[in-house]
Amino acid sequence: MIDVSDEVSQALQKIARGTGIVFAGTVISMLLGFFSRAVIARYFKTSQYGVYSLALTIISIDITLATLGFQISDF
Known part of the structure; x- marks a missing residue:
């Protein structure tokens, strides 16, 4: 018999991991955008x-x- 709570737990772990990856990617993207604009503003x-x-x-x-x-x- 398959335990439903284990499936739910695994699904929630996948969602949390995916959310963390998307969040980290968004933060990195924003930081790179900020620093690239600062460099461009300085040299242009x-x-x-x-x-x-x-x-x-x-x-x-x-x-x-x-x-x-x-x-x-x-x-």
């Missing part, structure tokens, strides 16, 4: 950094409109 002229920031903003808006939130679905 003000106008060049402004163009860079504008390009990132436009790309971000385009990606949001293109995906319309479908990146979080399972289909």
Whole structure:
């Protein structure tokens, strides 16, 4: 006979591990983004950094409109 509580426990452990991995990846991504912007801001002229920031903003808006939130679905 299969113990249901063991299956639930294993499933919760998988979910917790996956959540931890996603969280760590998100934090690392944010830190790298922060430091890369600091380096770019330091070595570019003000106008060049402004163009860079504008390009990132436009790309971000385009990606949001293109995906319309479908990146979080399972289909």
